[in-house]
């Protein structure tokens with residue numbers, strides 16, 4: 454169903470804007486008039502495609518989550534309060550941005566991503582990742598409020614999330630760069 458919806462959305466964009474959503478978006482064709490005329494969703498797709506917002510935002514998610522987990526691990530081992538603060542704030546920012554990373558991914562979907570197994574996994578793993586991150590964030594929030602050091606199970610869960618992120622980044626990068 455989602456595959457159909459994706460195809461349909463791309464079709465709607467092309468119909469209203471005359472711009473095909475491809476790997477190489479024709480940014481030189483863009484003017485403000487078709488964006489206004491296109492409606493909110495196609496306009497958002499066009500904006501995300503032209504600005505490459507998804508590849509920009511993934512860097513924040515991919516950097517902040519591992520930094521947070523590593524800082525918590527180091528903070529626990531060294532009993533260092535400032536490292537714990539680093540872990541908390543980096544996770545907070547990751548939590549604030551990652552839903553937009555995933556949303557931008559949905560809007561960045563292109564025709565040639567359809568039918569690619571790696572991208573189907575990337576789509577659902579990335580969407581699920583937001584839920585996993587939310588779970589980890591709420592766990593960390595609870596520890597933060599109680600002013601407690603993170604527990605070993607928290608670090609294991611965080612390590613698992615980092616592994617999921619690596620797989621996620623690999624799949625996205627593979628689709629973008631494998632043809633080069």
Ligand code: HEM
Nearest residue numbers: 508511554555558559561562576579580622625626628629
């Ligand atoms: C939140 C977790 C996510 C992460 C960390 C992530 C990561 C990545 C990375 C690293 C790339 C390669 C970007 C580049 O260097 O150009 C990429 C590409 C892409 N991602 Fe994601 N992604 C996430 C979620 C999603 C979701 C939920 C979707 C869509 C439903 C999605 C759709 C795409 C698409 C369409 C591409 C470009 C593929 C192409 O060029 O054909 N991503 N992603």
